[in-house]
Amino acid sequence: MSRDLYLVCYDISGEDTLQQVRQYLQGWRVQGQKSAMECWFTTSEVQAAKDYLYTLIDQRTDRLLFVRLDPRQPVLHIGKHRDFEQNMGSFFIH
Numbered sequence: 001m002s003r004d005l006y007l008v009c010y011d012i013s014g015e016d017t018l019q020q021v022r023q024y025l026q027g028w029r030v031q032g033q034k035s036a037m038e039c040w041f042t043t044s045e046v047q048a049a050k051d052y053l054y055t056l057i058d059q060r061t062d063r064l065l066f067v068r069l070d071p072r073q074p075v076l077h078i079g080k081h082r083d084f085e086q087n088m089g090s091f092f093i094h
Contacts, residue, residue: 003040008049009065010035012057020056021064024049038069 008025012018012035028039028049041049046066053064 001042001044003042004046005030005069005071006039006041006046007065007067007069008037008039009063009067011063013061014058017056017058017062021053024053024056
């Protein structure tokens with residue numbers, strides 16, 4: 001089964017929930033900063049992740065966003081990341 005690259009962004013108000021969301025996403029994370037992570041998911045994994053994370057958050061105050069990224073679309077990277085070349089070589093065009 002193939003995997004797709006997703007950008008998962010979150011805005012979580014509670015510190016405990018924030019840590020749980022971060023820890024859960026670490027298994028799929030390939031890159032990211034603070035509240036935005038790039039993650040590889042199969043179709044079933046992304047659905048399971050959504051289902052699980054929605055049980056953790058307070059839907060009145062917290063936000064989750066899953067965006068499937070098109071692998072054909074070049075990414076514009078602005079700024080400097082200390083280990084950018086090591087971790088992301090083939091994912092970004094710079």
